[in-house]
Amino acid sequence: MTFFEELNDENISGVAFKNIHLKKNIISLLCNNGNSTIAELCKELNLSTPKVTNLVAELVNDGLVEDLGKLDSTGGRKPNIYGMISNSVFFIGVDVKYTHLNIGLADLQKNLVNISENVPYQLNNSQESLIELCNAIKKFIKTTGVGKDKILGIGINLSGRINYSTGYSYSFFHFNEEPLTKFLESELGVKAFLENDSRAMAYGEFNAGVVRDERNVLFLNMDYGLGMGIMINSHLYYGKSGFAGEFGHIPLFNNEIICKCGKKGCLETEASGQALLRLFKEKVAQGSSTSLITQQKLKIxxxxxxxxxxxxxxxxxxxxxxxxxxGEKLGRGIALLINIFNPELVILGGSLAATGEYIRLPILSAINKYSLSLVSSDTQLKFSKLGEKAGVIGACLLVRNRLLNLY
Known part of the structure; x- marks a missing residue:
């Protein structure tokens, strides 16, 4: 049985289970520390030379690790050095938006080797929309030219309540008793993982974006709705039930607008993309002028x-x-977060971030007005560096790390 077969065998136990765990540790060391000798791996793993030699040989046979030849040394017998083969396995990340998909393929060394952005798609809570999602993923896999046997896992980001540990989505596609991941695996033929879109974006930005040495970071997904990914001590924070980060549902306003969660007064009802769209149409209906009507001739x-x-x-x-x-209303909400979390960095991401300083300046003004100065003075405010790629990269990295213990 190959490493890939062992990895997906839910019934594996005993010595085989222990060996697959040790192989994951070897892969983790080679990915995180770089090329290594058998002696170096033995020291890190506290295992005997024959044991590590056998495990590495199996990984070489499975096409994951390569023998890079003799290490230059000053005297004595030169040891062989081993390293990972980047294109031995791949991971797919799917970021599901309300009106499109972003799908990417990453290799073992975290390189994004293929990406399709703005794939037409309409997210609806229906079986038809779910099947359309699966078909789009299958089509992407075909375009990559990579065989399914080389794709270890697929990470799919959805908005709303996601329990990644159980594979259930409670906001979209919650049609059956079985976890959504089980349905996806049966349709796609590859192991599947679910994640909340804002958390995946936060993880992508933390590992490959604007974050440098900061360890405590909040990522705000300012899109049609409002979401948040929380990084505490460089780890994603989930909360007891896995639903932490529902920034958009802070009851900040005394209004009669029913939020999609069923409550009234949520921040999302007045400070989100959907709120912007509603307010814009109301103003136009009341007679306000806009180039979208006068020049582009769009209907309301x-x-x-x-x-x-x-x-x-x-x-x-x-x-x-x-x-x-x-932006001003968002700033009030962000001021509240700063007072509670005292983060090193707040990242502004999502589609509204494309408005740049037009949204950042009123956010800053509100933060200065509503937050505690001693707290907010230590918090940086930056825009996402990865943009639309944040969720795809985050999904790929989370799948890679969870499957191979690469943290």
Whole structure:
């Protein structure tokens, strides 16, 4: 049985189970520490030379590890050095948005080798939408030219309540008693993992984006809704039930707007992409002028969030005024987070981040107004560096790390 077969065998036990765990440790050391000799691996793992030699030989036979030849040394018998083969296995990350998909393929050394952005897709809580998602993933796999036997896992990001440890989604596609991951695995033929989209974006940004030496970071996903990924001491924070980070559902306002969660007064009802879209259409219906109507000749009902974001970038007065209002309210919510978490860094991500300083300045103003100065003075505010790629990269890394213990 190969390493890949052992990895997906849920009935494996005894010596075989112990060996697969040790192989994961070897892979982890080679990925994190670089190329190593048998002696170096023995020291790190506290195992005998014959044991490590046999395990490495099996990984070489399975095409995961390669013998890089003799190590240069000053005298004595030169030891062989071993390293990982980057293209031996791959991981797929799928970031599901409301109107499109971003799908990427990463190798063992965390390189994003293939990505398809803005794949047309409409997220609905229906069986048809779920099947469409599966078909889009299958199509992407075909375009990569990589065989399924080389794809160790697929990570899929969805908004809302996700319990990654059990594989259940409670906001989308919760149709059956079995976990959603089981359905996805049967459809795709590859081991599947679920993650909340904001947490995956936070993880991607933390590992490959704007984060440098910071260990305590909040990532805000300012999109159609509002989400948050929390990194504490360089680890994702999930909370007791796995649902931590519901930033958009802080009851910050005394209004009668029913949130999608069923409650009233949520931050998301007045400071999100959906709130921006609602306010924009209300203002236009009341007679406010916008280039989307006067120049682009769009009808009110046809305007979508992306149209308003682009209008901000082209200096549309109405769009700029409303994004400033959204930013001020967001800033109040962020001030609350800063007072509670005292983070080193707050990252602004998601589609609304594309409005740049038009949203950042009112956010900063509100933070200065509502947060404790001694706390907020130690908090940086930055935009996401990865943008639309954050969720894809995060999904790939989380699958890679969870399957191979690469933390």
């Amino acid at each position: 009902d046809d305007i979508i969030l992306d149209d308003i974001i682009k209008a901000v970038q082209y200096d549309d007065v109405l769009a700029i005024e409303l994004i400033a209002q959204i």
